[in-house]
Amino acid sequence: MTTQISVVSGFLGAGKTSFLKKIIPNLEGKVALIENEFGEVGVDGDLLPSGFPVKEIYAGCICCSVVRDFEKAIKELMLHYHPQHILIEPSGVGSLSDIIKVCRGIGQKEDLDLQIKHLITIVDIAAFEDYSANFGGFYSDQIANAQIIFLSYFNQMDDQEIEKIIVQISTINPTAFIFKEDWYAHDGEELVEVLNTANGLAIDAKERINVMPAAKVFDSLSIAKPRVFSEGELEKVLAALSGKENGCILRAKGILELDTQYSILFNFTPHHCQWEYLEEDKEAKVVVIGTDLNKEAIADWFGK
Ligand SMILES: Nc1nc2c(ncn2[C@@H]2O[C@H](COP(=O)(O)OP(=O)(O)OP(=O)(O)O)[C@@H](O)[C@H]2O)c(=O)[nH]1
DSSP, X not given: OOEEEEEEEESTTSSHHHHHHHXXXXXXXXXXXXXXXXXXXXXXXXXXXXXXXXXXXXXSXXXXXXXXXXXXXXXXXXXXXXXXXXXEEOOTTOOHHHHHHHHHHHHHHTTOOEEEEEXXXXXXXXXXXXXXXXXXXXXXXXXXXXXXXXXXXXXXXXXXXXXHHHHHHHHHOTTSEEEOSOGGXXXXXXXXXXXXXXXXXXXXXXXXXXXXXXXXXXXXXXXSSOOOBOHHHHHHHHHHHTOSBTBEEEEEEEEEEBTTSOEXXXXXXXXXXXXXXXXXXXXXXXXXXXXXXXXXXXXXHHOO
């Protein structure tokens, strides 16, 4: 049996995990997932449905600094679990062109029966102008190498703005299928149907556009045991994340315990910030990614 590899890429906070949570229960056959976090702790793994193997790879990108761990994870899953699908969520600053090359390379090197099925990129359209101007290489690489592109925060933009961004995305990648609807409002079964209609699109790893390794541009810090927050303190710390005095925070996410004893999940990017109660208690932890971070000051916001 050939194992089908699907990669769900996208810049920091674009909606990769949300997309996976929708499609995974609707895939036929055995599924395994490889989760890659640029930071030293993983939050996404705790939020995914259970019942299938998840390999979490931290502290770097599977396309470069932790490529060996990535190869080992694919090999172990294929040899010991024999999944029909391996889904891969690269870190938000990973290079899709390099991931395609690594997947092909491991198939040949280890003589594994694998095939790339879907290369998906999720684009937060509310952040498109900002990220293409400031992180063009990383951003364009993910768009240029996708077969299928889904647009996040679709319902927050007007039709004209959406059309303008679609034109720009098509300039970067003229052959990708762009799903011009609010995928976030669709259920998983419908999204899997969309993926199936896009079967057979060309896979063509372009040369990596950005030459800088992510570790030279982006910084991260992880807080393993953050303090307990009141709701007011939580609102304050989330507001502080968008300030620029301690560097540029591009992504922060975490699980925190409130003084009401409930666990919450927060998600921050410079364009969106929200928090929600979790149905069950989870281990509190925080990860922050950005550029020129004053790690001590940021750790103090969350520390004891
Ligand atoms: N309203 C709305 N929220 C979205 C959309 N896409 C993502 N989100 C929210 O954005 C936040 C981040 O989404 P994730 O799925 O964690 O993003 P990610 O790409 O996995 O994030 P990283 O792995 O940290 O880079 C979550 O709170 C999502 O619910 C969208 O299209 N509409």
